[in-house]
Amino acid sequence: MPKVTIDGVSIEVEAGTTILNAARKIGGDLVPPAMCYYSKLKGSGGKCRVCLVEISKGSEANPNPMPKLQASCCTPIADGMEVKNMTSQKVQDMRKGVVEFLLINHPLDCPICDQAGECDLQNLGFDYGAQTTRYQEGRRTFDKIDIGDKIQLHMTRCILCYRCTYVADQLTPHRDHGVLNRGDASEISTYISHAIDNDFSGNMIDVCPVGALTDKTFRFKSRVWFLKPYRAHRQCSHEKCNGQVDLWMFGNDVYRVTARKDEYHEVESFICNECRFDHKNKADWTIEGPRKLEKWSVINQGKYMKRTAEVNIDTEKALLLGRDQDRKRISMVAPEEAKKK
Amino acid sequence: MGRKILTEHINVPGIQGYDAYRQHGGYRSVEKALKMAPNDIVEEVKKSGLRGRGGAGFPTGMKWSFIDKKSGRPRHLVCNADESEPGTFKDRYMMEKIPHLLVEGMITSSIALEANLSYIYIRGEYMWVYRILERAINEAYAKGWLGKNIQGSGYDLDLYVTCGAGAYICGEETALIESLEGKRGNPRIKPPFPAVVGLYGNPTVVNNVETIMDIPWIVMNGGEEFAKIGIGKSTGTKLISASGHIRKPGVYEIDLSISVEEFVMSDEYLGGMYSDRPLKACVPGGSSVPILPAELLFKTAKGEQRMMTYESMSDGGFATGSMIGSGGFIVYDDTTCVVRNTWNFARFYHHESCGQCSPCREGTGWMEKILYRLENGYGTQEDIDLLWDIQRKIEGNTICPLGDAAAWPVAAAIRHFRHEFEYHVRYPEKIKDRKHFEYEPWEKVKHLMGSKEAVAV
Structure with missing residues (x-):
């Protein structure tokens, strides 16, 4: 079986495996992030460019490094290939660039976004994002469209990973939605405000890496x-x-x-x-x-495993604690059990 | 006077029609090719050293030899007539004037590739050219050059013209294939390359119009004869569409052996600068290639004479060179504002990005907005560095070369004309009028920027 080395860790995988999947077999920190690749959806990947890696040795037969960074989700491995991900400064630099590109038009509405807390872009921004933005132009906006009573579409949050269109192609009998227009004006839309209505449409919510598609029945109910x-x-x-x-x-x-x-x-x-x-x-x-x-x-709220330095906040204690009724709601104990206590 | 391979009969009256074309030696290469073994034709093309005329300059013979003939799947030849590069109009001119040459080239090339179904993909804006080609193909069918059992040889070929819907990205070969299949014109991720998995999953070769038009001559006269024209690895003749501030704009067929100076200044070709203003810059190969300032156009950085060849044009890499690209030769005199020109190109790429991968989708729009600010006097010094950083992060990180094509002109403009960007930042009141360099060319305002030489990045 071909052997591939990623960040100094070697693994033998089946021929035809992509670099990303080989890295996932190793696991740990060296796995490149992926915003558009989805192993369950055929044809996905290659679009978001956050999984770019440096190939410092092409293969045993052709040991030359590849001149460009390669998308790890769609580049198959070759025997003797050496890949640099976390150890390559070039890759880290480029990934910061790509995250910046993804964020320039993404609204900073995490405080009211249902996806916050389980958002891939938040995680990516935490790892690779810059503290401030260099973008001073207006962010792009779209006309709101209604795609049915189950799913809420926020096109401004979309990063155009195309995952939801693959879901519609591969899981459902017919596809009602797709990508309209091109360039940065392209948007996920149903053709002329058609509702998406089929038995598996809800999976679009799960595959969406950001809060562009959220559950209408859960909207604003809780964090x-x-x-x-x-x-x-x-x-x-x-x-x-x-x-x-x-x-x-x-x-x-x-x-x-x-x-x-x-x-x-x-x-x-x-x-x-x-x-x-x-x-x-x-x-x-x-x-x-x-x-x-x-x-x-x-x-894992309230059960952080990571030790953090103690912080003294110099303010009124009542302000930090909040109102009684709010504190009760935040606790993990069910309201009726709390009453018993 | 250079050799004329493509444009030899272009001014013959009635050459658009079949009869005049046939009288002037038309379709003889098909007769010859039908008697040859297909692989011998590929060998001839390899010997000729013909390089793809669409921009990248990849050797055509090599591309043809990559096609998968063993799998037994049907093969296709697709002609890329989606010529949308700003500054390039050679294919349109040829297809308008002498459509049968393209049809003949398609038949001959299909014989070489053993393809039985071939397509010409033409851009949607060329509707009248589409009709000209349709007429030519119908004539070819009527005379037995297309269809079943061509000229009694037992070889079948069907040729169709398909119209795009007006997207620059569909000139990229995999996006073209997607569009031809009736899908959204998004470039595919390579590998697999079209030579293995292309149109409808079959092995496919995509070639430019001019490349295909060269094939009949190569078949008739042999590859070695073709390789005698030109210098080194740049063989044959090339069509150049010249535009801008020159006396005689138009399409020229040149040997790939003349110097740039001769091409621009001689009366045989461009006839020198329009109203004798000084030359400022030149984009030698369509909007995607780096812009060259006047001092680097006629002479390379080493002081050698720059020739109209693939190698000489790219001498010095992108730091001091450019590319011959698709041959869209745009010449600028000193009334041109490079910032405005770069903004114009950036606007084009912003509009034409397909929106599939993030760096190109977001980056092209960002660059356009910054250039718009700079051009209108609202830019800052940091914007120039930011622009440099953005183009660096787009280049090489996208699925298809459109990202590179969007980044290179911006990079080259900053590299060679940083002083003009700085002038726009420091004197916003002077550049409010878009004709500011017509009133006060750069030479007149140069002193305002101080004696400090522009720092090359």
């Missing part, structure tokens, strides 16, 4: 880090759906239902709209147990 995700399943009658989901609960209330996601924020199996939107009742589900969260995830 994700106030909810606790549980693994759950139900007997689903839809042939393509196995009914295995994550329930996002607050106490005994089910706030939203999403597909199960792995460590790279990709869904494990796509779920149908019935599971996602119509069963917001705890009794409909068999709960398996709490979902294991990533160590540094913001959803």
